[in-house]
Amino acid sequence: MILSEQELLEGCRKGERRAQKALYDKFSSKMFGVCKRYVKTIENAEEVMVEAFCKIFQKIDLYSGQGSFEGWIRRVVINEALMFLRKNYRFNEHIDITEVPVQAVHVTIEDELSAAEIMLLLEQLPTGYRTVFNLYVLEGFKHKEIAELLGISINTSKSQLILAKKRLRDLVEQAAVIRTGGNAEA
């Protein structure tokens, strides 16, 4: 029997294990994908998942019912991932880069990336770049919000995003060259 979102919520609020399991089954795949983007290894991603879902079940009363329930869960998972990163990485220890050369990039590969390619690309980014890129491009946060979340300046957030994109462009270009056997336009 499939429970509706409302029934799931009610069950979780009452602490029913069956409802909690159903909620986990419904969102775990998507949230695991989110975790993998932020932390580098599967083990760490699972650790974040455990902490995040425990928090979701314990704090479910804080979800007011307004806005997307999935969005709320996603936000909890992201917060947990950032907490995990903060324990192991200092976001504010780097040098701001004021001048970043911007070049026109022409990539001739098809607009498709496999999951493995995405992970490979993201893994090659330093933690700071990857986190800002994730938060800005894929989660839709603004630079001011990112600065507050990571304890860095707005300009740092901006420069890290520029550098992350530049690095990704370079990597995608290389991938294009490999795929097309060196015929891709650089």
Add this chain to the structure above:
Amino acid sequence: MKNIDEISREDYISKLFIDNEHKLDESPSGDLWSRIETKLEQTSLSSGKENLPRTTIAARKGIIMRMVPYIAAASVLIIISVAISLFQWPKQNNTLAESKEEVEDVDLPTAKSETIPIIPSDKDSAFEEEDQRQKIKMLQEAKKQAGKESKNAEASVEKYGLDIITINEKSNDVITMTPEPAKDEEDNSFISRPRAEYNDFSTTNGNVSNSPQIVPRSDYQNQNRNYANPPSADPAMADKIESYIKGKENMSTKKGNESKTQSRIKNKSVKSLQSNQQLDSHLKIFEWLLGQWTDEEEEGGIAYENWRWINANTIEGIGTKIKENNKIFEERLSIYYDNSLKQVFLKMQIDDTKNQVIYMLSSFDTERIVFEQNEDPGIPNKVIFQRHLNGYSTTIAFDQGFLKPAQQSYLDHRNRVSNVKALRILNRSEEK
């Protein structure tokens, strides 16, 4: 009109990731749910244990509530007894005075004898006379010693650049201290104590107490001041700072990448300096700070910071926060070069107590300037000024502890405050 944030999400790389992100969705390993379940059970068990102390607290609270009338009665009794004893005290004093008067009457006929005077006024005058004799004696001795040691003292002054203390002979009681301007050259094997300690010199019976002492560097370091190679303490630092500034000036003229607003405001600050006095070379690294800074995106009000030079050795910043045309916060920061210590300091408040905390410059580079203190473990140990594209941030960090509630509430007027640091981000104000 599209927001610039939205536009920058429309580039090829962003689109590539947004379109393919869903491919990362993947079921986690089968045992993950059991791990979550275990953790949930552990948490519920530990939260059950947490209830125990609550019950104890409630029980203790009940006992306290029952004891309230008794405590109140006891405190009333104590207050009454204290009041009675205070009320009785003047009466006892009067009785004693009366008995003294009686004794005086009895002793009057033998007042001419050389017995110890027991009348208070006579006693006081005798002490005053003795005191005067002592003062005259000490002054004479001091004059003699001054004559003998003047040559040695002059030699010491020349060697260490000490402040000369002169004694005004015309007055019997007052000793005036006339410090001469400190000399530029200094023997590097010596370092004097912080200036703050010199502020309360007092003269007692012609002796200068709490006078400034010169402490050899080795002793000084033993006094729990272990700043790690403060750059400004290094005698070669002035040259380094100057060369750093020169190098930077060359770079900026070559690149010409400074915005018009920045250069206009900077030039204005420099002009105002040149018209009167030059900023000390040790403070040149802070020249960029002069002018008006603001953060208009601040939610709790608009934050301003205005840095100006006070004299060749000091620049001052006044931070204010305006909300609905009302000034809700003001703070003053000053950065100064202490000639006697040969070091640069930052002075600022950390809480509402009006006590100024002094931080010493510990390091700087093209990006950031760091001040540190390690004398008081109860206050943040580091203040960092970091330059950005068109602004700068100030971070007050507590590396080895947590900000106290009073400090947090004071520093809350900065953009962000956590339990370990406070951060203010400001942008260069446009000249109006």
